[in-house]
Amino acid sequence: MAGTSNPTQIDGQLFEFLLRQGDNVLVLGHRTSEWCGVAPALEEDIALTNTALDLIGQTQLWLGYAGEVEGKGRSANDLAFLRDVYDFRNVLMLEVPNEDFGRTLMRQFLFDAFQVPWLTALCASSNQNVADIAAKSVKEAIYHLDRSTETVIALGDGTEESNARMQSALDYLWPYVGELFGEDDVDKAMHEAGVAPMPATLRGDWETTVNSTLSQACLTLPDSKFAHSGGRTGFRHTEHLGHMLATMQTLQRSYPGAAW
Amino acid sequence: MYAQMVKSEATKDDPAKLAAFQVRIDAGEKIEPKDWMPEGYRKTLIRQVGQHAHSEIVGQLPEGNWITRAPTLERKANLLAKVQDEAGHGLYLYCAAETLGVSRDEMTEMLLDGRMKYSSIFNYPTLTWADMGAVGWLVDGAAIMNQVPLQRTSYGPYARAMVRVCKEESFHQRQGFHIMMAMVNGNAEQKRMAQDALNRTWYPALMMFGPSDKDSVHSSQSMAWKIKINTNDELRQKFVDETVPQAEYLGLTIPDEGLTWNEETGHYDYTEPDWNEFFDVISGNGPCNVDRLSARQKAWDDGAWLRDAMTAHAAKKATRNLAAE
Numbered sequence: 001m002a003g004t005s006n007p008t009q010i011d012g013q014l015f016e017f018l019l020r021q022g023d024n025v026l027v028l029g030h031r032t033s034e035w036c037g038v039a040p041a042l043e044e045d046i047a048l049t050n051t052a053l054d055l056i057g058q059t060q061l062w063l064g065y066a067g068e069v070e071g072k073g074r075s076a077n078d079l080a081f082l083r084d085v086y087d088f089r090n091v092l093m094l095e096v097p098n099e100d101f102g103r104t105l106m107r108q109f110l111f112d113a114f115q116v117p118w119l120t121a122l123c124a125s126s127n128q129n130v131a132d133i134a135a136k137s138v139k140e141a142i143y144h145l146d147r148s149t150e151t152v153i154a155l156g157d158g159t160e161e162s163n164a165r166m167q168s169a170l171d172y173l174w175p176y177v178g179e180l181f182g183e184d185d186v187d188k189a190m191h192e193a194g195v196a197p198m199p200a201t202l203r204g205d206w207e208t209t210v211n212s213t214l215s216q217a218c219l220t221l222p223d224s225k226f227a228h229s230g231g232r233t234g235f236r237h238t239e240h241l242g243h244m245l246a247t248m249q250t251l252q253r254s255y256p257g258a259a260w
Numbered sequence: 261m262y263a264q265m266v267k268s269e270a271t272k273d274d275p276a277k278l279a280a281f282q283v284r285i286d287a288g289e290k291i292e293p294k295d296w297m298p299e300g301y302r303k304t305l306i307r308q309v310g311q312h313a314h315s316e317i318v319g320q321l322p323e324g325n326w327i328t329r330a331p332t333l334e335r336k337a338n339l340l341a342k343v344q345d346e347a348g349h350g351l352y353l354y355c356a357a358e359t360l361g362v363s364r365d366e367m368t369e370m371l372l373d374g375r376m377k378y379s380s381i382f383n384y385p386t387l388t389w390a391d392m393g394a395v396g397w398l399v400d401g402a403a404i405m406n407q408v409p410l411q412r413t414s415y416g417p418y419a420r421a422m423v424r425v426c427k428e429e430s431f432h433q434r435q436g437f438h439i440m441m442a443m444v445n446g447n448a449e450q451k452r453m454a455q456d457a458l459n460r461t462w463y464p465a466l467m468m469f470g471p472s473d474k475d476s477v478h479s480s481q482s483m484a485w486k487i488k489i490n491t492n493d494e495l496r497q498k499f500v501d502e503t504v505p506q507a508e509y510l511g512l513t514i515p516d517e518g519l520t521w522n523e524e525t526g527h528y529d530y531t532e533p534d535w536n537e538f539f540d541v542i543s544g545n546g547p548c549n550v551d552r553l554s555a556r557q558k559a560w561d562d563g564a565w566l567r568d569a570m571t572a573h574a575a576k577k578a579t580r581n582l583a584a585e
Binding site for chain 1: 571
């Protein structure tokens with residue numbers, strides 16, 4: 001229980017937990033923002049930018065609170081723009097490149113299908129700040145899931161080409177989904193403190209959503225159970241994250257201390 | 261953004277109908293999609309509204325260039341929201357143009373094959389973060405000058421689209437000015453970026469109003485039809501008069517040695533932009549014309565499978581629903 005643990009250790013684990021939440025939405029928000037202005041149709045451009053805006057807004061909340069918990073005076077911006085690859089705690093699936101719009105939407109769907117039950121559970125967190133951020137974010141996530149579900153079904157069902165693209169996106173992303181349900185000491189500590197459930201307990205809900213959607217989308221669930229890991233612990237990211245950060249952090253890194 | 265150099269199309273309609281139409285325009289009535297209108301009026305509007313829509317869409321690119329490099333989360337969100345507004349403006353304007361009988365896809369094809377244009381300003385590069393300030397402050401500022409009068413334009417759907425567009429544009433201009441404020445209050449490098457962005461954006465912004473009235477022979481019919489409300493020079497002068505004090509407030513120098521306050525006219529005298537450069541840019545030789553169009557072409561080509569799939573899915577769904585009934 002929380003009361004029996006060292007408070008500093010709990011704060012450290014809460015900080016890690018908050019970075020995982022914040023980095024997931026920061027990194028995915030960045031990837032979706034890459035489509036702004038060049039999406040395949042104006043309606044998609046506008047909708048995906050909305051998603052990016054929601055995710056950046058959520059990032060400000062999670063990382064802002066992470067900075068408070070850490071207690072070293074770092075702001076959300078400091079955490080977003082002045083950490084290097086090994087300090088990021090997002091799952092790997094969110095940092096791989098967009099490739100085509102199909103992969104972008106498939107990733108969005110696989111993540112949204114996790115995020116809705118996850119944030120819903122966090123609304124009951126023993127930590128009021130976590131519960132408040134989750135309550136605000138889940139409304140957006142429900143909307144994102146509605147949209148990504150609809151799009152994945154349409155593109156899977158659409159034409160032979162679109163079906164092949166969506167299947168290939170699913171096959172590419174599949175080895176990355178397992179990391180969403182990983183468990184380690186941080187997860188255990190959060191569970192024991194009543195901050196969050198164990199992610200693995202959401203797998204059933206997630207599979208129900210995913211199976212139903214992919215079947216309507218005429219797509220085949222890959223057989224493999226293999227799961228890449230290393231993002232949420234920071235142990236080993238993909239090569240792609242460094243390039244994203246080089247772009248994202250360029251001004252903060254090039255002009256240290258400047259106010260923008 | 262806005263439409264430059266749109267020629268009024270000749271019209272060969274029945275003189276009695278034309279005269280009656282002109283009476284409606286002069287009385288300040290709005291022309292609606294199902295009303296009779298001269299062929300030249302329709303064609304001119306399609307060109308102008310279409311060019312305006314294309315300017316919004318191509319205009320996403322120079323600012324989109326900095327979304328992934330925005331320096332803070334707040335700036336990134338603001339810039340995303342702004343570029344998204346531009347997509348929204350494009351959407352309203354394409355819808356307004358569609359009421360004149362031309363589809364969005366047809367207009368897109370005309371943009372891509374060069375039959376339709378977009379504003380010259382978007383053929384200039386955005387090189388530093390200060391360009392996000394300068395574009396908002398000056399380019400959106402100039403766009404507002406052009407668009408505020410268009411809220412009173414005679415074609416109803418265009419006028420109504422402009423009402424919403426103008427509200428958002430003034431927000432964008434303030435956002436750009438705030439970026440400039442942060443830059444001029446920043447370190448020496450930021451101040452240098454701000455001045456450099458002003459140096460590069462000033463004359464292209466003046467060009468946004470189109471050539472001098474004496475060289476712009478196509479305005480009179482458009483003005484009579486209230487498709488265009490003010491002359492190019494009137495709007496340009498208003499823009500200079502409003503912008504000079506703002507530059508002074510920022511502590512930046514407008515790159516025009518000839519800029520002086522004229523007591524007699526009550527306006528600033530200023531140096532005309534290099535119109536040869538303007539004509540080079542609109543004929544395809546601006547610094548970014550090729551890149552901008554190829555970015556639009558790529559987005560269009562890469563998105564074809566998705567648009568086809570959406571259409572195919574909608575058709576299948578309709579068939580399934582019909583079968584289920």
